[in-house]
Structures are given as structure tokens and as C-alpha cells.
Amino acid sequence: MLIVGELINSTRKAIAQAIVEKDKGYLQDLARRQAEAGAHFIDVNTAAGGDEIANMIWLVDLIQDVVDVPLCIDSPSPEALEAGLGRCRQKPMVNSISGESERWASVLPIIQKYQAQVVALCMDDRGMPETAEDRLRVAETLVTGLTEAGIPEDDIYLDPLVKPLGVNHEYGIEILQATRAIRETYPKVHIISGLSNVSYGLPERRLLNRVFMVMSLAMGMDAYILDPLDQTMMSLWAAAKALAGKDEYCLEYIAGVRAGVIKA
Amino acid sequence: MANLLEEIQESVINGQAPKVKELTQKALDQGMEPQTILNEGLIPAMSTVGEKFQKGEFFISEMMISARAMYAGLNLVKPLLLSQKTESKGKAVVATVQGDLHDIGKNLVCMMLEGGGYEVVDLGVNVTPDKFVEAVKEHQPNFVMMSALLTTTMSSMEKTIKALMENGLREQVKIGVGGAPVTQRYADSIGADFYAADAGEAVSKANLLLNLAAK
Incomplete structure (x- = not known):
């Protein structure tokens, strides 16, 4: 059960600007606040604009100067992944590999070299998955391939690829069914998802994001890439985890309430 | 009536x-x-x-x-x-560019163009510059519209425009671009004719260009 803090991502305008202006204080503060809010990993993405590799190294170093949580190195470029991973002081996560042959061939050796945990997208050369069966089929290829390459199941985070509900009203139930099917087939593999895709194009997006988190957690999803500074989201996460039997004696829930971070 | x-x-x-x-x-x-x-x-x-x-x-x-x-x-x-062999208002070749598999925005554009009276040739997703060139030769469209959702695949738009230039087809079409990471500034920098922020704007800008051409 873990949270990847999503905020340090250069596709967000404020972050792109902070990177351009080399605003170390702002970025370090954001890392610190995400860690304090309960993020288990901090995502680092510098792919949008500028010198991605130099910016990745700069960011990875400055974040680790202020927080102890491990990093999730996020890039479409294998070179930038490698640059970031090379600076990580703790076992990192890679975001992401997929079943697309080019991506697979370029990212797998990097994961092996750094013994990283890895987000594995359930898509392959046939394109984006359409059905729960599609996702399970790609999941099988990914898990088999990764474990054969020496990556333990506990280091694999399958992303079933959520699509916007506003485009097709069955995209919600599809991902919930895919999550349940993957969980039944692979009890030890993790299932991860970002939360913002599901609500794209619909009003009051945060409401849908939050409920999607609760429903998918009940189906067996156990990791999320989200904004840990959203206290309502984090409170729902703690409560959902307790209700799903993932919080022994509800101790984390109680501790969170006592600390004032979990609120009704 | x-x-x-x-x-x-x-x-x-x-x-x-x-x-x-x-x-x-x-x-x-x-x-x-x-x-x-x-x-x-x-x-x-x-x-x-x-x-x-x-x-x-x-x-x-x-x-x-x-x-x-x-x-x-x-x-x-x-x-x-x-x-009745009535002519359509205009023809558009539409696709998501090479390396990019996102089809939602592209599909919305196709839908709104058809609703706007255009004939649409939908080339699908992950479309190479060569396929764009072939489609322009075959269909002789008024417009080529490209979609990309990733910062990393945006550059395929530039490659496609270059390929159209190299094949001497650039001047016979108006090129429109769009998608989450695309901006007016980027459209200008790669020499596109217009940028559309959404499917509705893709149609209104196409209409505008057709009206200009008619004058």
C-alpha cells in the first residue's frame, strides 16, 4: 500500500517554471511537504522542456538533500531515467516500462542495473488496451518477462491504464474489472494508477478521483500516483485501506487521526 | 418546414x-x-x-x-x-502522429468536422509522416490535422510538415495541430497554419481559413 507524490512533474506549469528559474527552495519545499503528508515515493519528471538530463540530475540531488523518502524517476527517455537512477541514494522506482517492444528493450536493462521497482503500463505494440481481457493479457506478458529478467513480483507495479469516463461510461467499470482480474491472477504483484485520467472532461473532477481511488482499492489496487497534499484524498485513502483489511487493528488510521492528518 | x-x-x-x-x-x-x-x-x-x-x-x-x-x-x-454528387464543404485528413496512440482528442475532432459539413479521412493513430504524404496525394484534402498528447511525440508534427514540404505538397493544404502539450507558439515554430485548443475550435478555424481562401 503506497502513495507516489505526483507534484514534481514538469508538465505542470508551476514546476516547469521553477525548473527554468532554478527555484531550489520551492521544489525542496514541495518535496518536503509531500513526504510529510505521507508520500512513500516522490515522482520526479523533467521531460517537458529544457535539458531533461541535466535538470533530472539537479532535481534528484536537491530533493534528496531534504527528504529521506525514495524517488520515482519518471521519463519517456531511457537516458534521463538512467541519469536520475544513477543519483538515487535509495532503492528507486522507474516510471515506466511497457510491453511496447522498443520501450521494453530500452528500459529493462536499466531496471536490472539499478534493481529498481518499476511501474509497468499494460499496453503493447497492439496499442492501448480496450477491455479487461486485453489488460490481463498484457499484464501476463509483463509479469512473466519481468520475473524472468530477475525482477521480483514485489517490485512490479502494474498500471492497468485508466481512460476518461467522460468519453465512455464503461471505462470506469472496465478498469475495476481489470484490477480485480489482475489481483486474482497475481496476488503478490502491485497494481498502481494515476487518478486524474478517469475524470478528464467531467466537472468536479476531484470528487470522481477520490471515489475512483476508494472503489479501485476495494478491487485490489494498492498503489496510487496522486497529490498527497489533498487531505481529503489522504483521509479517504487511510479509511479505505482500513476497511479493505490492510491496516492491522486500524492502527495507522488511529495514529493519523491523532496526528490531525486524517479528518472526516 | x-x-x-x-x-x-x-x-x-x-x-x-x-x-x-x-x-x-x-x-x-x-x-x-x-x-x-x-x-x-x-x-x-x-x-x-x-x-x-x-x-x-x-x-x-x-x-x-x-x-x-x-x-x-x-x-x-x-x-x-x-x-446527387453534392460537393462537401471541404476535405480533411486527420490523425494522431507517429509514436502517439491517444485517439480521444483526434476522434472528437473527426466527429466535429463531420458535424461541420466536412468530409473526413481518419488515418487513425501512430501515423508516420510517409502515411500523411500518401494520404494527401490520394485524397487531395484542403486540411491536414494532427493530434499529439505527449511532449515526446509533438516533434512528429514537425517531421510530418517537413515530409509534406519535401514532397511538394505543403502549399496545397492548410495544416492544423492540437493536443494537450501543443500551443499556438509551438504551432508557429513548426510552421503549421493554425492551432486549435479543442475540437470545436478545430472546426471554427477551418471554416475561417476556407472563407479566407474563398475571398
Whole structure:
């Protein structure tokens, strides 16, 4: 059960600007606040604009100067992944590999070299998955391939690829069914998802994001890439985890309430 | 008769496919020209829908229901138009560029273009510059519209424009680009003719360029 803090991502305008202006204080503060809010990993993405590799190294170093949580190195470029991973002081996560042959061939050796945990997208050369069966089929290829390459199941985070509900009203139930099917087939593999895709194009997006988190957690999803500074989201996460039997004696829930971070 | 067109418009905007089908059939039975139903019923309705979407009054799902209703009428009218050899307003080749598999935005653009009276050639996703070149040669469109959702695949737009130039096809088409990471500035930097922030704007800008060309 873990949270990847999503905020340090250069596709967000404020972050792109902070990177351009080399605003170390702002970025370090954001890392610190995400860690304090309960993020288990901090995502680092510098792919949008500028010198991605130099910016990745700069960011990875400055974040680790202020927080102890491990990093999730996020890039479409294998070179930038490698640059970031090379600076990580703790076992990192890679975001992401997929079943697309080019991506697979370029990212797998990097994961092996750094013994990283890895987000594995359930898509392959046939394109984006359409059905729960599609996702399970790609999941099988990914898990088999990764474990054969020496990556333990506990280091694999399958992303079933959520699509916007506003485009097709069955995209919600599809991902919930895919999550349940993957969980039944692979009890030890993790299932991860970002939360913002599901609500794209619909009003009051945060409401849908939050409920999607609760429903998918009940189906067996156990990791999320989200904004840990959203206290309502984090409170729902703690409560959902307790209700799903993932919080022994509800101790984390109680501790969170006592600390004032979990609120009704 | 005029009331019937107004009713068609209203039913498209409200997303009532069976009603649009029924009203369109009624109009045809009463002897209304298919061209009139298209130009004064279905197209203005979708243009209103596009405007509402641009203003944030309509959400994607509502736009899609309206499009479904529009197609219910269009499917009746289209065969008649083809048999009369009526020319469409213009033709557009639309695709998501090489390396990019996202089809939602591209599909919305195709839908709104058809609703706007255009003939659409949808090349699909992950379309190479070569395929764009072939399609332009084969279909002789007025527009080439490209979609990309990733910062990393945006550069395929530039490659496609270059490929069209190298094949001497650049001057015969107007090129439009769009997608989450794309901006007006980027469109200018790669030499596209226009940028559209959403599917509604893709149609309104295409209309604008056609009107300019006609003058």
C-alpha cells in the first residue's frame, strides 16, 4: 500500500517554471511537504522542456538533500531515467516500462542495473488496451518477462491504464474489472494508477478521483500516483485501506487521526 | 418546414438520436432537400454544441451524445447527397502522429468536422509522416490535422510538415495541430497554419481559413 507524490512533474506549469528559474527552495519545499503528508515515493519528471538530463540530475540531488523518502524517476527517455537512477541514494522506482517492444528493450536493462521497482503500463505494440481481457493479457506478458529478467513480483507495479469516463461510461467499470482480474491472477504483484485520467472532461473532477481511488482499492489496487497534499484524498485513502483489511487493528488510521492528518 | 429544421437543431443539441432520425425522415418525406437539412439543421446544431463545449457549458459526454444524434440524421441524408454528387464543404485528413496512440482528442475532432459539413479521412493513430504524404496525394484534402498528447511525440508534427514540404505538397493544404502539450507558439515554430485548443475550435478555424481562401 503506497502513495507516489505526483507534484514534481514538469508538465505542470508551476514546476516547469521553477525548473527554468532554478527555484531550489520551492521544489525542496514541495518535496518536503509531500513526504510529510505521507508520500512513500516522490515522482520526479523533467521531460517537458529544457535539458531533461541535466535538470533530472539537479532535481534528484536537491530533493534528496531534504527528504529521506525514495524517488520515482519518471521519463519517456531511457537516458534521463538512467541519469536520475544513477543519483538515487535509495532503492528507486522507474516510471515506466511497457510491453511496447522498443520501450521494453530500452528500459529493462536499466531496471536490472539499478534493481529498481518499476511501474509497468499494460499496453503493447497492439496499442492501448480496450477491455479487461486485453489488460490481463498484457499484464501476463509483463509479469512473466519481468520475473524472468530477475525482477521480483514485489517490485512490479502494474498500471492497468485508466481512460476518461467522460468519453465512455464503461471505462470506469472496465478498469475495476481489470484490477480485480489482475489481483486474482497475481496476488503478490502491485497494481498502481494515476487518478486524474478517469475524470478528464467531467466537472468536479476531484470528487470522481477520490471515489475512483476508494472503489479501485476495494478491487485490489494498492498503489496510487496522486497529490498527497489533498487531505481529503489522504483521509479517504487511510479509511479505505482500513476497511479493505490492510491496516492491522486500524492502527495507522488511529495514529493519523491523532496526528490531525486524517479528518472526516 | 422552418419549424422542422429548428426541431432538428434542438434535438441534436439535446442529444436525442431517435428524434433526430424521425424528424429528418419526416423532412425528407415532405420533400425537403437533403442539402438544406444538412446546412440548416444538422450543421448549425453541431456548431452550437461546439461553442457550448468551448465555453465549458457542455462536457465531452454531452458533445458525444449530440454527435450521435447528428449522425442519426446524417446517415439518412448522406446517401442522398452522394447520389446527387453534392460537393462537401471541404476535405480533411486527420490523425494522431507517429509514436502517439491517444485517439480521444483526434476522434472528437473527426466527429466535429463531420458535424461541420466536412468530409473526413481518419488515418487513425501512430501515423508516420510517409502515411500523411500518401494520404494527401490520394485524397487531395484542403486540411491536414494532427493530434499529439505527449511532449515526446509533438516533434512528429514537425517531421510530418517537413515530409509534406519535401514532397511538394505543403502549399496545397492548410495544416492544423492540437493536443494537450501543443500551443499556438509551438504551432508557429513548426510552421503549421493554425492551432486549435479543442475540437470545436478545430472546426471554427477551418471554416475561417476556407472563407479566407474563398475571398
